[in-house]
């Protein structure tokens with residue numbers, strides 16, 4: 001399959017065929033999925049996506065931060081074909097590929113993490129991390145953060161930091177024993193302070209108020225993302241993360257880092273926690289671990305992981321040889337093609353470019369990111385900072401009309417554009433995407 005590189009658009013978006021397929025969606029599916037622009041994907045290769053009309057879009061979504069090595073990388077396609085012909089699923093009978101992958105994950109993560117449990121989805125890893133923390137510590141409280149996203153199953157939603165809105169509204173009550181604490185969302189500081197002058201006051205608030213008032217002193221774990229993805233690419237100050245690690249140790253609780261989204265080069269380091277110099281006891285991985293097929297992993301310390309007795313946890317598709325082999329090949333591609341470095345350099349370029357856009361566009365309130373994951377916060381105006389989810393949606397639509405694919409806006413207030421191209425993207429392609437965002441911002445800013 002070949003997609004001729006470069007954006008190509010037919011006159012009317014969306015076309016007839018697209019409209020027909022969207023009608024089927026309306027008729028036969030619940031309305032639970034996010035409202036994406038009307039691009040019906042037919043094929044994707046590298047950083048380009050072709051829809052059913054033959055339009056070619058530049059992809060700033062990577063699916064949903066999955067296709068780190070690019071869509072349908074030829075090396076992945078090759079092993080997928082080969083392995084499909086051998087064996088795909090064999091439940092939890094051991095296979096060479098599963099064990100090679102477990103070993104690889106142990107080798108590329110910090111020395112204290114020496115066992116890997118392979119699963120299928122990100123939510124399974126965060127749920128398993130919660131279970132293991134309780135089992136290991138004999139305590140039950142889990143501290144997580146406002147705005148956090150750890151998946152959509154019940155345990156994962158219970159540690160999620162947004163219980164209102166479309167995501168969770170009406171699903172409660174959630175698991176007991178979960179404590180939510182403020183996260184350093186510096187652009188909208190709930191304490192109206194400014195970093196660094198605030199000296200991470202929000203962290204002191206956790207120690208002085210949240211824990212004394214909410215905790216019985218039975219904390220099993222603290223769980224955080226390295227940057228909050230769903231909340232709008234919110235990056236905590238380095239010292240905040242260090243303080244969190246110290247607090248977890250003091251409380252004899254585990255530190256769970258959820259890198260389902262941040263890992264495998266996305267932030268310009270192989271793992272996001274490397275930016276902060278902290279070490280998790282349990283590490284949740286997913287998405288970019290295969291750049292394609294569903295596989296996730298919980299990597300942890302053997303003293304914790306070995307609390308699980310035989311038969312206590314397994315999963316129908318977890319660690320199947322098909323997905324394991326793809327993950328192994330994917331990790332090799334990331335290393336051999338130096339995609340982490342490409343993401344780091346791309347991040348430097350985006351940082352400069354987005355800051356320049358920030359100085360020119362009145363509806364752009366904040367830009368933040370690392371490597372190839374950025375959030376552009378859309379507001380009514382810079383002074384009021386009032387979130388504008390409507391304008392954010394408009395910009396995503398205008399970008400689509402110009403041949404750039406972005407996911408529907410994210411963020412606690414639904415007003416953040418998410419920029420997350422495959423890590424293999426070139427400088428020229430980044431420039432093209434930025435130009436489109438620039439013109440979409442100009443047009444939306446005038447309306």
Ligand SMILES: Cc1ncc(COP(=O)(O)O)c(C=O)c1O
Pocket residue numbers: 120121122123124126149150151152225229230258259260261286287
């Ligand atoms: C940080 C984080 N944790 C967990 C999940 C859940 O992963 P999944 O949708 O594979 O269950 C996601 C998915 O977006 C995520 O971003």
